[in-house]
Amino acid sequence: MNHPIEIYDLHKTFANGVIALESVNLEIEEGEIFALLGPNGAGKTTLIKIICGLSTVSSGNISVMGLDIDRHYKEVRKLIGLVPQELHTDMFETVWDTVCFTRGLFGLPKNDRLVQVLLRELSLWEKRGEIMANLSGGMKRRVLIAKALAHEPKILFLDEPTAGVDVELRQDMWGLIRSYKKRGVTTILTTHFIDEAEELSDRVGIINKGKLVLVEDKKSLVSKLGKKQMILKLSSPISYLPEIFNEFKIEIKNSGEILEYTMPDTDQGERVSKLIKMLETQEIHFKNIETIQSSLEDIFVRLVSKK
């Protein structure tokens, strides 16, 4: 079975010498929502543009469903729907016409039924006769989504779908994206919002300065790289820990009131119970215990600042 998208050793240098992508390798899984997370200028848009035929490859290979994107560009493009980052629209075209136009470009016959369903789902049905110039930014974005879906693609690219969208509309957008996943559409979205990646995606790729720093299942990303810590509030402050605790990574904080234990990634709980037993035998009592786990945000900041 071919992956929806396979990228091998992709490099992109723009005409002005800017290196936008460096040795990017990536495989997208069938039916997943993949979040490409990275700060502005990381190369997210460039990667999408290359796959969709808007930008050229400097070196490397990309295939979509096993088809090379250059040699089989027609077949490949039929599989892909693209919602660009910028709200590019023809100001004087109506919502209805512009969605039908896209379907036509993809070589498909008119299908009023499908366009109607799309517009209703995106709450655009009432606006179908309106020209694009009269729509708000959020509506324009939804029209672009309708256009991207007008040829029933298998793969959907959403470049910063919620940039500049207010909080409620963001929730709506997330709901929509999830509903497309349910229908089996493989979705690749880019975002510089960590909560968006955390909320929506199955897997996350972190990109920074043109390099794909890490690709992980969202859950294992957090458990693997997320620091797990146990905070113990002591009944009475201590000034030092006996040497036998040296095998644990413990810091004494708040002038001896708090012990902060950083758990190793591999810990399944047996180390924790050992520590608690040892504390009891050493008569170090605690009144409260809590564990904290760093979020995707902490991980992201750590990875990005390391470079």
Next chain:
Amino acid sequence: MVKQINFVGILTIYKSEWSRFRRTFWQSLITPIVTTMLFLLVFGNAIGERVGGINGVSYAAFIIPGLIMLTVLNESLSNSSFGIYMPKFTGTIYEILSAPLSPIEIVIGYVGSAASKSILLGLLIFFTSTFFIDLPIAHPIPMVLLLVIVSCTFSMIGFTIGVIAKSFDHLQFVPLLIITPLTFLGGAFYSMDMLPAVWKTITLFNPIVYVISAFRWSFLGTATVNLNASLMVIFLMFFVVLSLIIIIFKTGYRIKT
């Protein structure tokens, strides 16, 4: 690898360009027709009285083919350059580029609609002028064929300009500073035979001389420049421009980053 031609896609571009023309349908038809009639009034009647006939026809009838070409060349250039520059300018070109359309298919869509409009205009000017003057038409079918190939060639040139242009000013530059002067100097209003020998030789480097001469031949049955030479130049221009446009589109120059 079976690469099917995306006919529906081509037609979609073609139709959407036509609906763009339709928004300003009357201006875009009336303006060139009125302009031509004014030329006809001033040059054909006022001046023509003094000039008398050229090559055995009235001066008015002599300049009509040139006047039609003047409009056809300019309209072809401006419509197609605008047609492709607009989506570049607004960013909507992303849709065209990410659709399953080959460079040639895209060119056919845009150039086809711009050329159709020019052909329609050329024919309208022709029919309108028959109301005012006695216009012979020696070779009607070659006349239409010439109109078609010239419209296509100059629509492709316009398309290339639109692709290369970085601002709206650039779109005006070539029509205004190159094509219009070349048309005026290309024998739209006079016969090459009226020029001194030196100038006559110089004008032979102006490709529009051949276009106008061949087109006039289709009306009057006589040509100022050798007809075969004219046809050769016209076909050569067509294929040179066609190749240029395909190369430009394939390399993605000024379209893809």
